[in-house]
Amino acid sequence: MDIDLRQLRYFLAVAEELSFTRAAARLHMSQPPLSQAIAQLEAGLKTRLFTRTSRRVELTAAGQEMEAQARALIAQAERAQQQVMSVGAGRSGKIEIGATGTILRGGLAGWLADYRRHAPEVRTVIYEQAPALQVKDVLEHRTDISFNRTDLSFDRSVARHPELGCTLAWRESVSVILPRGHRLAAQDVVALADLAADEHVMLHPESSEFARYLQKSCVEAGFLPQVSQQVVDSQSIPSLIAAGFGVALVPASTARFTSNDVAFRMVAQPLVADVYMIFRQHEQSPAVHEFLRWRAECARIRPAQETPITSK
Amino acid sequence: MDIDLRQLRYFLAVAEELSFTRAAARLHMSQPPLSQAIAQLEAGLKTRLFTRTSRRVELTAAGQEMEAQARALIAQAERAQQQVMSVGAGRSGKIEIGATGTILRGGLAGWLADYRRHAPEVRTVIYEQAPALQVKDVLEHRTDISFNRTDLSFDRSVARHPELGCTLAWRESVSVILPRGHRLAAQDVVALADLAADEHVMLHPESSEFARYLQKSCVEAGFLPQVSQQVVDSQSIPSLIAAGFGVALVPASTARFTSNDVAFRMVAQPLVADVYMIFRQHEQSPAVHEFLRWRAECARIRPAQETPITSK
DNA sequence: GTTCAATCATATATTGGACATATCCATATC
DNA sequence: GATATGGATATGTCCAATATATGATTGAAC
Numbered sequence: 001m002d003i004d005l006r007q008l009r010y011f012l013a014v015a016e017e018l019s020f021t022r023a024a025a026r027l028h029m030s031q032p033p034l035s036q037a038i039a040q041l042e043a044g045l046k047t048r049l050f051t052r053t054s055r056r057v058e059l060t061a062a063g064q065e066m067e068a069q070a071r072a073l074i075a076q077a078e079r080a081q082q083q084v085m086s087v088g089a090g091r092s093g094k095i096e097i098g099a100t101g102t103i104l105r106g107g108l109a110g111w112l113a114d115y116r117r118h119a120p121e122v123r124t125v126i127y128e129q130a131p132a133l134q135v136k137d138v139l140e141h142r143t144d145i146s147f148n149r150t151d152l153s154f155d156r157s158v159a160r161h162p163e164l165g166c167t168l169a170w171r172e173s174v175s176v177i178l179p180r181g182h183r184l185a186a187q188d189v190v191a192l193a194d195l196a197a198d199e200h201v202m203l204h205p206e207s208s209e210f211a212r213y214l215q216k217s218c219v220e221a222g223f224l225p226q227v228s229q230q231v232v233d234s235q236s237i238p239s240l241i242a243a244g245f246g247v248a249l250v251p252a253s254t255a256r257f258t259s260n261d262v263a264f265r266m267v268a269q270p271l272v273a274d275v276y277m278i279f280r281q282h283e284q285s286p287a288v289h290e291f292l293r294w295r296a297e298c299a300r301i302r303p304a305q306e307t308p309i310t311s312k
Numbered sequence: 313m314d315i316d317l318r319q320l321r322y323f324l325a326v327a328e329e330l331s332f333t334r335a336a337a338r339l340h341m342s343q344p345p346l347s348q349a350i351a352q353l354e355a356g357l358k359t360r361l362f363t364r365t366s367r368r369v370e371l372t373a374a375g376q377e378m379e380a381q382a383r384a385l386i387a388q389a390e391r392a393q394q395q396v397m398s399v400g401a402g403r404s405g406k407i408e409i410g411a412t413g414t415i416l417r418g419g420l421a422g423w424l425a426d427y428r429r430h431a432p433e434v435r436t437v438i439y440e441q442a443p444a445l446q447v448k449d450v451l452e453h454r455t456d457i458s459f460n461r462t463d464l465s466f467d468r469s470v471a472r473h474p475e476l477g478c479t480l481a482w483r484e485s486v487s488v489i490l491p492r493g494h495r496l497a498a499q500d501v502v503a504l505a506d507l508a509a510d511e512h513v514m515l516h517p518e519s520s521e522f523a524r525y526l527q528k529s530c531v532e533a534g535f536l537p538q539v540s541q542q543v544v545d546s547q548s549i550p551s552l553i554a555a556g557f558g559v560a561l562v563p564a565s566t567a568r569f570t571s572n573d574v575a576f577r578m579v580a581q582p583l584v585a586d587v588y589m590i591f592r593q594h595e596q597s598p599a600v601h602e603f604l605r606w607r608a609e610c611a612r613i614r615p616a617q618e619t620p621i622t623s624k
Numbered sequence: 625g626t627t628c629a630a631t632c633a634t635a636t637a638t639t640g641g642a643c644a645t646a647t648c649c650a651t652a653t654c
Numbered sequence: 655g656a657t658a659t660g661g662a663t664a665t666g667t668c669c670a671a672t673a674t675a676t677g678a679t680t681g682a683a684c
Contacts, residue, residue, distance in 0.1 A: 347633065
């Protein structure tokens with residue numbers, strides 16, 4: 001009673017050849033089972049599909065309808081198979097990405113563009129996330145990959161979860177934001193120690209591993225930064241600097257979207273603003289798996305990772 | 313390698329139950345062959361569709377895609393089957409109808425409306441045909457049914473073809489078109505014999521059996537009509553009458569679309585303008601077959617067929 | 625920690641159905 | 655009317671889908 005794609009393939013062969021014998025030859029089978037299969041299909045539909053005049057085979061009206069329907073069905077089955085295999089191989093699908101505001105506006109989309117060229121069928125959906133929620137969101141499948149500036153291998157603030165993996169995504173340099181007319185604005189590159197006397201605007205160290213890293217780096221450079229203001233959202237930093245609250249150390253890419261009320265200057269190495277990807281080690285969809293595999297391969301070929309988009 | 317709707321039905325059962333055991337019960341089969349069938353499907357796609365954790369079954373990303381695709385495919389297969397069966401039963405399909413101008417404009421569409429209500433999926437396509445080509449067009453499958461005023465049972469002008477059938481479609485009365493101020497315009501009903509002295513406009517008797525029928529009727533009424541003008545297209549008759557070329561006998565429904573430069577009066581019975589359907593006895597599509605069957609049944613229930621639309 | 629129950633995978637036997645070979649029947653062609 | 659062509663029918667064979675039995679894993683109960 002239920003039709004079956006095999007029957008439809010047989011039907012189409014007969015409909016195209018208008019001959020059971022020729023169709024059977026094309027299907028690499030003998031003629032009787034083909035006749036039987038068609039008869040069975042007709043019985044299931046309670047409808048004749050061919051008129052057999054012992055010398056000529058013709059399609060009935062229902063047969064013509066069936067030809068159109070069968071073609072559409074088989075084509076759709078083909079597409080369905082391709083689509084499923086494509087998802088299975090990670091060539092299509094969806095990757096849910098979480099990122100902090102600075103990373104999202106700091107060139108993440110541009111950095112992803114490479115992969116979009118490599119796997120155009122994979123949709124990437126980017127959510128802006130509070131850093132504190134990123135690990136939780138990944139663990140609970142709300143996102144597949146989180147981009148942030150925390151290297152879980154060294155992070156002690158979140159419980160080191162065995163299910164989570166962490167990889168360096170890209171490496172950018174650190175800039176310092178100076179107010180107009182600051183004494184260091186004349187230099188192209190600023191050494192970290194030169195900022196010892198300035199007041200600093202920085203992110204809350206509790207919620208930002210990057211802030212803790214900067215603090216630690218300052219201490220290693222020989223001074224404990226004077227904090228004039230702590231902020232939650234890095235977007236508000238440039239306006240605070242413009243208002244005279246001091247200086248701020250930020251990832252170089254922050255310069256892309258800010259006015260020229262303030263000056264951006266490179267900070268000398270070895271200060272870096274690394275961006276990491278956090279992801280589940282298992283239970284990752286093929287698209288995510290393939291994405292991470294591709295990234296790992298790229299990193300193997302060209303390990304020196306630079307700022308995704310120059311902050312010029 | 314080629315997927316098969318049976319596998320998809322199995323897959324959907326498992327995807328819905330998220331359990332091989334329950335799905336097998338729902339499918340009235342045991343669990344091992346179901347597991348095998350799914351494994352086979354996965355092998356064909358080279359893609360895992362479920363993650364089995366020996367306690368819980370879950371869909372992979374590819375499995376979710378497959379669920380959507382499978383639903384769409386099975387629904388389409390269902391629709392295809394319905395559609396083919398519908399065509400096979402004559403509930404849907406197409407009927408190509410040929411008709412002469414007078415019949416086409418004389419209420420054919422209205423007469424067909426009944427059937428369109430009965431079988432709304434059947435499309436009826438109406439072509440205007442020269443009467444001389446109607447039989448040929450039916451025999452050569454250009455049309456399925458011809459409407460005209462020729463009863464093939466008595467027609468001797470065309471070779472009586474054994475493949476052709478002929479049935480009365482409807483019966484209308486005959487009207488006479490009189491010029492303004494004609495002496496008979498005062499009467500509601502005109503007897504045929506009263507028109508003996510008038511000049512007549514009529515269709516070519518060679519191409520119109522109706523014209524021959526009218527001629528014969530006049531002779532039986534005791535006069536040979538004086539023909540002032542012979543026309544091919546009955547549409548031109550009213551204007552010729554208005555121009556004073558005499559009178560004309562026409563089917564009553566002709567009055568529907570003409571101005572009041574002329575007067576229409578009923579002609580006394582037994583003069584009738586019957587409309588017949590001509591069709592192939594065999595090689596008719598289910599839609600045509602079902603249409604004719606339905607008509608025959610209606611005629612059996614209510615044999616008195618009237619003018620399809622009153623010529624008021 | 626141990627046992628039990630639940631659940632899917634694997635092994636093996638069985639059966640139904642798809643297929644092939646052989647043949648029959650109808651008809652178009654000569 | 656003989657022949658050839660092409661589909662239907664009959665019958666045997668073989669594979670594949672299924673059932674039964676069993677194993678393996680694991681979550682839950684105590």
